[in-house]
Amino acid sequence: MAEHPDISVLTPYARSLGIKLAEWDGDTPVMRVDFVEAVEGRPEHYHGGATGGLLETAGYAALRALLAQKDREAVLKPINITVQYLSAGKSRETYASGRVTKLGRRSANITVEAWQDNPDRPIATAVMNVLMAEPAKD
Template sequence: MSDAKGFDALTPYARSLGIELAEWEDDTPVLRVAFEEAVEGRPEHYHGGATGGLLETAGYAALRAELDRRGREAILKPINITVQYLSAGKSRTSFAKGRVTKLGRRSANLTVEAWQDDRSRPIATAVMNVLMAEPEG
């Protein structure tokens, strides 16, 4: 999904889950995913993989937005991602927003939170480390 700020970070996997841009907040994309069959695990609850996919996608979207602001291009390669599941995602829309904690020349560290009705009560968090390779060409 693209918009005026150049957001175009959704992978085919993210699109298959129904992840989309909800809004821009402080120049960072906030993503959302509606509760549908594609994200359901046990009845009326998000599958952990869908929650993890939302967190990962929001992290990459935040990093791409920051790189774009700085006029940098990079091929992003995951180093690791650690997800903490804090409570079960129920049958309603979930949101996620990433924050670049540290941006170096070759790697970045991000934190991401996912929530539903109340942002102060996250359903999951993640810490991501991403390698930023120079584009070939």
């Protein structure tokens, strides 16, 4: 099995929600968040912002993993993210994974899905456009 890149560097917001790497599905990282008070909106349901945060984190993780495979470094800056909420997230763990649909020299497009019990029944999806800036040189 090939070694996977370290994608454990998460934003403070992602860490505050408890998002973490659950597993690798081939070369794709699958992110997970448990149902805790920090993600609860209305009783027994995920807050939409927490769901959006999980989708965004999974999208960036997928892009970082692909860039690492291609031995590329970039500073990732969001252009936009569009989230579609399909059904309410209930009080159990939620997973998300992304797929880079276009990797250019300066930007990337990513699709992301979040699910609970079955990956074929997503509770939310997102489309992300990300600018990939050159890292600062020392």
